[in-house]
Amino acid sequence: MSVYVYAITKDSHPLDLGDAKGVGDPPGELRTVRGASLCAVVSDCPDDLSVARRDLQAHQDVQERLWSEGTALPLSFGFVAADEEAVRGVLEERAQLYAQRLDELAGRSEFNVKGVLDEDTVVRAVLEENTQARELNRRTLEGGGTYDDRLALGQLVAQEVQGRQDALAEEVLAGLRPLTEAEKVAPPSQQYFVSASFLVEDDRAEEFGRAGQELAERYGEGVELRMRGPLPPYSFV
Amino acid sequence: MTVVPQGNSGGVPAPAGGGGGGSGTLYDVLELVLDRGLVIDAFVRISLVGIELVKIDARVVVASVDTYLRFAEAANRLDLESGRKAPSQLTDIVGDSVESGARGKSKGALSGAVEAITESFKGGGDEAEEEPAERERRPAREKRQERGERRSERRSARDREE
Numbered sequence: 001m002s003v004y005v006y007a008i009t010k011d012s013h014p015l016d017l018g019d020a021k022g023v024g025d026p027p028g029e030l031r032t033v034r035g036a037s038l039c040a041v042v043s044d045c046p047d048d049l050s051v052a053r054r055d056l057q058a059h060q061d062v063q064e065r066l067w068s069e070g071t072a073l074p075l076s077f078g079f080v081a082a083d084e085e086a087v088r089g090v091l092e093e094r095a096q097l098y099a100q101r102l103d104e105l106a107g108r109s110e111f112n113v114k115g116v117l118d119e120d121t122v123v124r125a126v127l128e129e130n131t132q133a134r135e136l137n138r139r140t141l142e143g144g145g146t147y148d149d150r151l152a153l154g155q156l157v158a159q160e161v162q163g164r165q166d167a168l169a170e171e172v173l174a175g176l177r178p179l180t181e182a183e184k185v186a187p188p189s190q191q192y193f194v195s196a197s198f199l200v201e202d203d204r205a206e207e208f209g210r211a212g213q214e215l216a217e218r219y220g221e222g223v224e225l226r227m228r229g230p231l232p233p234y235s236f237v
Numbered sequence: 238m239t240v241v242p243q244g245n246s247g248g249v250p251a252p253a254g255g256g257g258g259g260s261g262t263l264y265d266v267l268e269l270v271l272d273r274g275l276v277i278d279a280f281v282r283i284s285l286v287g288i289e290l291v292k293i294d295a296r297v298v299v300a301s302v303d304t305y306l307r308f309a310e311a312a313n314r315l316d317l318e319s320g321r322k323a324p325s326q327l328t329d330i331v332g333d334s335v336e337s338g339a340r341g342k343s344k345g346a347l348s349g350a351v352e353a354i355t356e357s358f359k360g361g362g363d364e365a366e367e368e369p370a371e372r373e374r375r376p377a378r379e380k381r382q383e384r385g386e387r388r389s390e391r392r393s394a395r396d397r398e399e
Binding site: 059074086089119150154155231 | 262263266267268269270271272273274276279280281282285300302304305306307308309311312315317
């Protein structure tokens with residue numbers, strides 16, 4: 001019977017899974033596979049395992065539960081082993097590597113930070129502060145100006161917006177970085193001007209949260225910072 | 238789970254009380270669950286083909302004629318708008334974000350952490366109300382995602398047959 005694998009822990013982890021349930025419908029019963037000095041949390045793999053809310057949520061819930069009681073290495077979603085024997089083999093073969101990672105992550109958590117910039121607000125700011133943009137805008141209002149004018153306006157505004165996004169992203173990272181042990185920054189994307197995960201010591205989690213809140217308050221209008229954590233250290237395994 | 242400011246204006250309302258398990262939570266950590274985490278090559282992984290987590294690099298998109306024209310249009314539109322209703326803007330915005338905070342783009346709304354927390358407490362955990370808002374907020378991504386899900390289900394079904 002193939003098994004779905006959630007996470008790897010040391011055998012000292014309490015592994016009290018409470019009422020947490022696994023993937024599938026009805027939700028799979030969680031159990032532990034032990035090998036060498038490590039454990040893996042698994043459940044039977046449902047036939048209809050899929051990248052959908054039901055199973056993603058179950059995966060995440062199990063990680064949260066395990067992380068709340070001790071250190072664990074969360075697997076990425078969707079890993080299935082042929083049987084418990086295969087899981088035990090991996091635990092034994094890579095015991096040293098995983099044990100070392102678990103030690104490094106003890107007492108630390110991941111915090112994820114995403115920034116969303118309201119486009120209208122930033123475009124408005126560009127028009128207020130850039131005379132050339134304002135002039136081009138005036139010329140192209142209500143169908144006026146040439147195609148080239150419109151293109152020039154758009155290009156200028158786009159560059160200014162990009163510049164502001166980059167500057168903001170750097171500011172957010174610089175503001176939070178000193179409180180963290182490691183970071184993983186996602187490449188720029190359309191939705192977020194910044195998207196980064198930080199590894200934060202538990203002792204500093206509160207301070208980190210405050211720093212994020214202060215940044216968000218400083219920016220106020222048009223800038224939204226979403227902070228999420230503490231999380232299992234998905235980005236630092 | 239401890240609290241951390243959860244900016245949410247116009248986005249996916251987080252369930253009141255924060256803890257893991259709400260749909261808002263899942264959306265925010267989706268790319269971590271799918272894209273990060275430990276990878277064990279000795280195991281088989283469900284197919285993630287077709288699931289695009291993050292839209293492509295903003296810079297690539299910015300450097301296109303379409304984008305320039307779109308920005309030019311936005312600039313024109315905003316200039317006209319601000320000429321018309323600048324004075325009462327603040328009241329409008331506050332009213333709007335209370336009534337329709339979850340319904341779409343918050344135009345220049347005050348969306349710092351303080352408002353965000355208030356929002357998420359107000360937001361409650363009502364799935365039925367959250368769903369349409371979520372979909373509206375990120376249509377392209379969500380649809381692509383749903384297509385991806387279907388595709389990967391088919392694929393994993395095929396894998397099992399083999």
